[in-house]
Each structure stands twice: as structure tokens, then as C-alpha cells.
Amino acid sequence: MNAGRIVALVPLLALLPIAASAQYPVRDGTAANMEPYTFAAADFGIDASSVTYSKDIAPILQRSCESCHRVGGGAPMSLTTYGEVRRWSQRIKERTAIRDRMGAMPPFYVEPGLGIQHFKNDPSLSDHELALIQAWADNGAPQGNPADLPEPLDWPEDRGWALGEPDLVVSSPLMTMPAVGPDRWGDIGMVPTGLTEDRWVKSVEIREINDIPTDAEVTTVGGRYIFHHMTYTSGVLNEDGTGLVGESTQGWPIHEVGRNADVFANGLGMLLPANSALSLRASHLHSTGWRETSGRLEFGFTFHPEGYEPRYRRSGGSGGDGINIDVRPGIGGQEFHSYRVLEEHTMITAFEPHLHAPGMRMCLEAIWGINRFTLNCVGYDHNWVKQYLYEEDHAPLLPKGTILHTIGFVDTTPENPNLADSRNWAGGGRRSVANMFIDLGQSVRLTEEQFQEEMARRRALMKDRNEYDIACPLCWAPEFRAVTEEEDQGGAP
Ligand code: HEC
Known part of the structure; x- marks a missing residue:
């Protein structure tokens, strides 16, 4: 898809968020589909030639990369100074642009523009930040004025604690x-x-x-x-x-x-x-x-x-199927499906796709009544098992009876770099050459009263009835009340 041409034809649309998401590549869960997310700086009102490391790039790296890309941080190279970053500019551009695909940096693979987008500790880059990185790398990765640099972050000598000093x-x-x-x-x-x-x-x-x-x-x-x-x-x-x-x-x-x-x-x-x-x-x-x-x-x-x-009480059970999976050799875009009926009102607090080496992607859908909602689709890289923690105001809040549909996508072609051998059939099992298809996520059970209270809280956050909370299918449903004794005896209320 040529995003640049679409924008040129309909320049006004570029101002609307909806137009930005229309440019996103479609993911199909195959290793061949590596299409990057590319953005033109001009669409964000940025003069590409003015983008510099000191002013624009260093703050992004500080927020989303340095926790690993620093001495002692675990990543293969440090990205804390211009001297360190410069020679990586093209790789940085490539790895950040694949965004939700295996191999993306930072390793956090939520597909943007689809389903819930509010997660705790989310290091992902915005369209605007990708536009900055792409303009900067294409322009020869200029340093700019060191006076524009943000204060260096003070990292601990060792890995430190991401959540701060524990008790x-x-x-x-x-x-x-x-x-x-x-x-x-x-x-x-x-x-x-x-x-x-x-x-x-x-x-x-x-x-x-x-x-x-x-x-x-x-x-x-x-x-x-x-x-x-x-x-x-x-x-x-x-x-x-x-x-x-x-x-x-x-x-x-x-x-x-x-x-x-x-x-x-x-x-x-x-x-x-x-x-x-x-x-x-x-x-x-x-x-x-x-x-x-x-x-x-x-x-x-x-x-x-x-x-x-x-x-709340924790809820047991998760989606997926660890055993009955049939992974054929040499085929991309294979899908697994699992369905689970929620027996109690449930709030999903974390989504954690768990596949094995051939894993590419996982989606979570909620089916309620005649509605089918995509809660999330995320890429998968078996080198990085990631857990996605929903922000409290955006966690899926699902009534009892909802069917959770988990979809796993695997690719066993030689194009999948995580796979040791694409020629073998594999089923469910614990070893990395065997397969899994599970959502290790977490959820809590809510009583009727807690469910109503939580929905009321979520409704109050919405501005009007045209605003939709994808994670709360019943938020705008007519309020439910018990039938009085009088109504019960007198027939229809
Ligand atoms: C959670 C830790 C972590 C974060 C956060 C992280 N990285 Fe990485 N990065 C790694 C590790 C580990 C590797 C090597 C393994 C791999 O490639 O997956 C790596 C590899 C890379 C590579 C490839 C190096 C090569 O040899 O080609 C680039 C480029 C990169 N990271 C850039 C970034 C950028 C830019 C960010 C922030 C936008 C970032 N990373 C955030 C841990 C991280």
C-alpha cells in the first residue's frame, strides 16, 4: 500500500486520526508480512530536515529503549549517547517501524488502531515518534545541538528494579x-x-x-x-x-x-x-x-x-488450548481457535499470549449476544514473552455468558526466523520444539453488585452515548432492575 499517495490525494484526511489508522498495514499472522509502518514527517507538521538526535530522538530513546540499551541493561548495545546511537540509525528505523511484528523494538507488540490501546508501562512509540525516527534516519542521523539534549537518566549500576525498590x-x-x-x-x-x-x-x-x-x-x-x-x-x-x-x-x-x-x-x-x-x-x-x-x-x-x-477474587482458567493443536510443517498463517464461556462477570486485567517458536500473533475477541468485539491483536516473538496489563479504566469488563474467543496464528515456513526446522509436524507439548497456544493472562471475578458499580464508573468516564468503550459491551445497555412483587403478580410491567 502506498500511504504517501493516499495522503497526497486527500490531504485533509491526514489531519484526522482515522486517516492515520487507515494507513496501517494489515497483519495476517504470516512471517512474510513484515510491512513496516511508515510515516511522512510533513503529515505531522514536522520539517524533516530539522529533526535531530539531541532535540527529538534522545528523549524517545530515554523513555522506550535505555532501560535495556545501556551498560548493564541486558540489550546487546548501549543507546545512551550520540556516539553510540549514530551507527545504529538505520537498524533503529527498521526495528521500530515493524512495530507489532516479531523482531520489533521496543518489544511490545500491540497492533495499533485495533481494539484496546491503554496499557500500563507501555513503552511503544506513537506514529509521531516513528515519523521523527524515520525522518532523522533518512536524513543522515544528524546530531543537532547538544544543548538541546535532555538531562541524562540516572540508571543504577546493575539492572535495577523496573518497578522501583521492592518491600x-x-x-x-x-x-x-x-x-x-x-x-x-x-x-x-x-x-x-x-x-x-x-x-x-x-x-x-x-x-x-x-x-x-x-x-x-x-x-x-x-x-x-x-x-x-x-x-x-x-x-x-x-x-x-x-x-x-x-x-x-x-x-x-x-x-x-x-x-x-x-x-x-x-x-x-x-x-x-x-x-x-x-x-x-x-x-x-x-x-x-x-x-x-x-x-x-x-x-x-x-x-x-x-x-x-x-x-476482587482472582479468576482461574485462561484461553487457548495447550494440547489439541496440530501444527503442520511449512505453512504460514495457520490459525488455532479456542472458545470459553465466562461463568461469572469478569474483568480481564492482563492479556498474555503464549505460543512457541512458530507463533506470530494472537487475538482476543469477546462474543456477547450478537456482537463480536476484537479486544486486542498482538504480534508474538518467542524470544520475548510479553504480558499486556490493561489500564484500570480500559480493562475488558465482560458479563457472564460472554464467549472469549482466542485466536493464535503460527507460521512454520523457513521465513520464520524463530523456527529451528520447518519440516516437522508438531503438536502440543512443553518443549520449545513442541507447541503451545495459551493466554496466560489474568482476570478477576465480580459479583453482580461489583459489576454494576464498575460499569457505572466506566459510563461516567464517557462523554456521551456516542462514545463507545470497546472493552465494556454492556456499558450502554438499558439498566437492569429486578421485577417488583406487584409487577410480577399483575402481569407485564
Ligand atoms: C526490554 C528490553 C529492550 C528494550 C526496551 C529495547 N530493546 Fe532493543 N534489543 C533488546 C535486546 C535484548 C536485543 C537483542 C535481541 C533481539 O534482537 O531481539 C535488542 C536488539 C535491538 C536492535 C538490533 C540490534 C542488531 O544487532 O541489529 C536494535 C536496532 C534495537 N534493539 C533498538 C531498540 C530501540 C530503538 C529501542 C527503543 C525504541 C529498543 N531497542 C528497546 C532489548 C530491548
Whole structure:
């Protein structure tokens, strides 16, 4: 599609947001579809020749890239000074322009202009920012006036905590992996939390601390970390401290390298009881391929204030189908579908597509009555498992009876760079050469009263009845009230 020509024919439309989204490439879940999002600076009233690193680009990199692209940040190169950034200008342009596709930077793949667009900790770039980057790179990546530079950000020496200093840090045992060797799966033991009272957890962030020098030239994520993932539970320690009391155990969101921290929705928490421990049941560790490495995981918890009681209950169950999938060799655009009926009023607080190497994309739809809503479509890159946390005022608020339709898109052609071998059939399974199709997202159950209250709150945020909240299908439905006894006896009200 030639976006430039459309804009030239209908110049006025370029001013309307609707025209901007009409230029977006259509994603079909195939690896061949890499069409970038391209924008002309002039459409945003920007003089392309005036765009400079100091004035326009450095602030974007500070906000969306430096958390990883700095010394000790985990990415292969630092992007904090003009000297560092300049030679990457073309790659920066390319990687940011694919936006919601495998390989995009920053790794956050929500398709814009479709479904819900309000997420917590969203590092993605706006159309305007992409226009700036594209104009700048095409124009020879000029530095501009260093006096225009924003104040440098003050990053911690180590990786730091993305969510800020936690209230409690619990460490796993130190594990050592040889430079080259087979992967290691299994239980790595229990670690007490040391809590002497019950605390409700507001967020949890997990980071790997290891002895790889922060300035080592490592070009792969697997070369920098040894923990691939960790599935863990918590519970109250039994009397002799050798296990967890059965009914107190609960599973936590998984740790996977590259996955963002978990912030539980307002009104929700997870309990870490007094005298509890984390049971690090299912770890997967691997060699870095270049040096013996010792590392451990730190679990950083932040708490709700003492005396806090959560308003909502977590809802079990998620979408997708981990088992009955049939992934054919050498075919792009294969789709998986799963349907789940919500048995209670539900607020979805996070969407977390989980596919394996052939995964390209996942969409989530809500089907209610005769309506079918696309809640979100997001790209997928198995090098980066991402979780999308809805902002409170935009979280899907779905009545009981809604059918959640999850659609996974996979590509097993050689064009998919994440795939080891495109010739094999694969089904569901735990190994990376087997497949998964799951939404690991989170949701809460609402009582009738909570559901009505939450809808009233959301209606109040809308300006008029022409405004539509895609995430709240019943927000404008006629208000529901119980039939009075009189009406019940006297026939139709
Ligand atoms: C969450 C961490 C993270 C963030 C945020 C991030 N990157 Fe990256 N970036 C990485 C890692 C890790 C790699 C190497 C692995 C890969 O390519 O996926 C990488 C690779 C790249 C590459 C490719 C390097 C090459 O060898 O070709 C470019 C270019 C890049 N990033 C630019 C950016 C820009 C620009 C931003 C912000 C708009 C950004 N990144 C945000 C972690 C990050």
C-alpha cells in the first residue's frame, strides 16, 4: 500500500486520526508480512530536515529503549549517547517501524488502531515518534545541538528494579551452569519469605543476578542469562519446615527471561502469608554457550498497606488450548481457535499470549449476544514473552455468558526466523520444539453488585452515548432492575 499517495490525494484526511489508522498495514499472522509502518514527517507538521538526535530522538530513546540499551541493561548495545546511537540509525528505523511484528523494538507488540490501546508501562512509540525516527534516519542521523539534549537518566549500576525498590526481596539458591552443557530442569528447593504476618502483594518483579560482567559483549539474550523460566508456588511452611501446607499453596505468574513484572489490578492482590516460603518447583536453566555462569533469581515483592483487603477474587482458567493443536510443517498463517464461556462477570486485567517458536500473533475477541468485539491483536516473538496489563479504566469488563474467543496464528515456513526446522509436524507439548497456544493472562471475578458499580464508573468516564468503550459491551445497555412483587403478580410491567 502506498500511504504517501493516499495522503497526497486527500490531504485533509491526514489531519484526522482515522486517516492515520487507515494507513496501517494489515497483519495476517504470516512471517512474510513484515510491512513496516511508515510515516511522512510533513503529515505531522514536522520539517524533516530539522529533526535531530539531541532535540527529538534522545528523549524517545530515554523513555522506550535505555532501560535495556545501556551498560548493564541486558540489550546487546548501549543507546545512551550520540556516539553510540549514530551507527545504529538505520537498524533503529527498521526495528521500530515493524512495530507489532516479531523482531520489533521496543518489544511490545500491540497492533495499533485495533481494539484496546491503554496499557500500563507501555513503552511503544506513537506514529509521531516513528515519523521523527524515520525522518532523522533518512536524513543522515544528524546530531543537532547538544544543548538541546535532555538531562541524562540516572540508571543504577546493575539492572535495577523496573518497578522501583521492592518491600521484600527473596532470593533463590545460587545455581551454576557450565559454559556448554545440557539444559537442567527441576526443583531447586524452597526459600522462606521470613514474613511474620500476612501481607497482600501488589506487584512482583523477578530478576536474575549473575556473574556475567555487565559490559560483556553478548549479542543474545541466552548468552546473558541462565534461567530460562521458573514456575513457582507459595504457601505456609509445615511444622518441620520441609514442605508447604497443602491448602495454603498458590501458583504465581511465571518468570520467563524477557517477561515484564506483574502489577496486580487495583482491588486485587495475592497473599503471602506469615511463615510462608516460595517453592521453586519447576526451573529451566541453560548454559550461556560461552562461559561458566553462576546466577540466582531475586523475587521482589511490593505490598499493599497493612490491613488491606482485596475487593476482587482472582479468576482461574485462561484461553487457548495447550494440547489439541496440530501444527503442520511449512505453512504460514495457520490459525488455532479456542472458545470459553465466562461463568461469572469478569474483568480481564492482563492479556498474555503464549505460543512457541512458530507463533506470530494472537487475538482476543469477546462474543456477547450478537456482537463480536476484537479486544486486542498482538504480534508474538518467542524470544520475548510479553504480558499486556490493561489500564484500570480500559480493562475488558465482560458479563457472564460472554464467549472469549482466542485466536493464535503460527507460521512454520523457513521465513520464520524463530523456527529451528520447518519440516516437522508438531503438536502440543512443553518443549520449545513442541507447541503451545495459551493466554496466560489474568482476570478477576465480580459479583453482580461489583459489576454494576464498575460499569457505572466506566459510563461516567464517557462523554456521551456516542462514545463507545470497546472493552465494556454492556456499558450502554438499558439498566437492569429486578421485577417488583406487584409487577410480577399483575402481569407485564
Ligand atoms: C526490554 C528490553 C529492550 C528494550 C526496551 C529495547 N530493546 Fe532493543 N534489543 C533488546 C535486546 C535484548 C536485543 C537483542 C535481541 C533481539 O534482537 O531481539 C535488542 C536488539 C535491538 C536492535 C538490533 C540490534 C542488531 O544487532 O541489529 C536494535 C536496532 C534495537 N534493539 C533498538 C531498540 C530501540 C530503538 C529501542 C527503543 C525504541 C529498543 N531497542 C528497546 C532489548 C530491548
